[in-house]
Amino acid sequence: MIDVLVVGAGGAGLVAALSAKERGASVRVLTKTYPTRSQTCMAQGGINAALSNSGEDSIKSHYENTLKSAHGIADEKMIEKLCNEGVEAVKWLDSIGVPFSRNEDGSIAQRRLGGASAARACYAQDYTGLKILHTLYDQCNANEIEMLSDRFLLELIVNEGTVGGAVVLNLKTGEVENHEAKSVILATGGYSRIYGNNSTNAVGTTGDGIAVALRAGAKLSDMEFVQFHPTALKNSSILISESARGEGGYLLNKDKERFTNELAPRDEVSRAIVDEMAKGGEVYIDIRHLGEEFIDHQLPQERKLAKLYENVDPAFELIPIKPVAHYTMGGIEVDAESQTSIKGLFAAGECANHKVHGANRLGGNSLLELIVFGREAGTNAANLAIENMESPTNGYAGRDLKKCILELQDPACKIDFYTKRDELCEQFYENVGIKRNHKMLTEALGYLERLRDDLPLMGVRDTNLIYNTELVEFLEFKNMTEIANAVVLGAIKREESRGAHYRDDNPNENQEFQTNTIYYKNGDELCVTLMK
């Protein structure tokens, strides 16, 4: 049996695997795609560290900026750890070959992102996440870490409150596989795709690990906090990076007039845009005045993608935009050792809630989180596995998952789940989105209840088991419905506005709610409470 099983091969998963290996554990990584193809590759802005390479900065300022953005529900000790270890983390990335952009003096270049008091984000052009992820992958090869692709997580093996591995679907063969391990790390990413096409994220960001952990008995927290990015392309939700506004781009309403401070926090700008859209008509970002040469040099991706998806050339035309889901602050509840409420089960990255982002994440902190808490999870999981000489598992004792999958296949199913998936995502964007209130949330909850009743009438028409992507999308959809339920229940419970969670029926912060929301399963029922 292997020591540490890592599920997910994005930044957090690969760092966790490297750390566990370094500690002396045997490690296996599973991913539902391939390593290097995860959400991490889409991170553009940078990774925060108070290096003071491009102007004066300090760990204290990094700490204070992060704490402020978290709006009172972060764990100060965790933020301290994040900021303290930032400098070391970036030095390590430099030492393994991440090709950071450079200053004239040879140091790593840094830029200022929203909410930061200094130029703190170390970047590699507009490819920071991509280049970090690929370098981590190369290190995993160097350290002979086993990485198995095309494995979709179905359930965790848990006996008497202790994890013993994971059960996955091998997409290549259609077979269900048990991977037993002494400890397991979930690094499966966030859940922004519950907003479907109204999300900047990759199509697979469906919160699978979070849903699986919940089913296995783990607690979740703060699921109602979802960050919306103000500027995504209107038709395709492709991100127009914050640097477009940072460099001087304007937001214009249907009358081609400016209506807000473009440099305010993401949640405020998103709300201002939604208000304009509610009046009818489009909202645009205008970067024409920056000049074609500047755009080609600083925003080449944006120009290419706007032309491709919107048929608009930003050098000469206005770009139609809308705010869409971008990052999910909530996730699996973990302690200071990155361990979940299930013994031996750890979590890191966007799927975990280390309480460093609180009610709103700062740009540049998510890549840093992957490194700092990926390490924490990897080292602790390895220590636990190495100490634990005896096999903790009695194997998977749950339902026959192969049989369950075969039962999902139904060429004559009555309800098309793709149609329902679109409906769910629209419902969430409308009613559990940037602005919420009790009436909207109750409507969404009612919709979800009806959807759950309809689920047995849905199925997978494609009966071939080899690389059945319809089956994968249906399993992802089922996970999404569970995640969506947590998000809406948390949003109903939290009768206040805080950071990214905005209730127009309760527009202010309320001291009573200055704590984390906790979710757990009691039988089939999902319970939501406020942390004491």
Place this chain on the structure above:
Amino acid sequence: MTINIKRGEELVSYEIEEKNLTLLQVLTQIKTEVDSSLSFSSGCRSSVCGSCAMRVNGREVLACAYKPSEGDLIEPLRNVPVLRDLVVDMDKAYGFNKIAKAWGLPTSKSISVSPQDAKQNELQSDCILCGSCYSACPVYSVNSEFIGPFALTRSWKYVSDLRQSDISSTIAAVQTSGIYDCTLCGECVPVCPQGIAPKQDIVMLKNKSGVLGYMDPSFASSFGGGLTF
């Protein structure tokens, strides 16, 4: 508009509306509205994850960055096993990164890198491992163990990195079924969605190998006979 998709041995035609969509959007529409069994891979929709490489009319493209035209023929990548429809198995291809020992050895000292130095391997590190160059490479028809364009570009990325003090193992790893098996035909260059030229990087690796005392085996063998007595 009609597009034709290679599905196993069959060629299946689909009638699609002309709505100025990308090929990936069109495939998604076919899957969710017409035929849910159509299989393809996708991820980021914005050309950074490398999941949706396929061939259109014989040329490699990313489906998320291509707009289809009347009569297009859509096929899976070449030189890799087809798992189903447009989905290929990249495991062996990815494995060449390991065979090439394309990685850095961590250094403890912090090395100053000027913006000009950083430009040396900036383009090479833009690689998204989509496999387009691997599919376009004709060497695989004669040598299935060829380390191949993307893995060699990756090797050069590290070999050319100022921060690397010891590149000997990476250089040694690309001598067999590596740099000398490339015919420098250049088929890998125009198909790269990131504008990388693996052929150039292979030439650079050959030069570096020469400097380090390695010899092109085809060159060595032509003299081989005369040296035995």
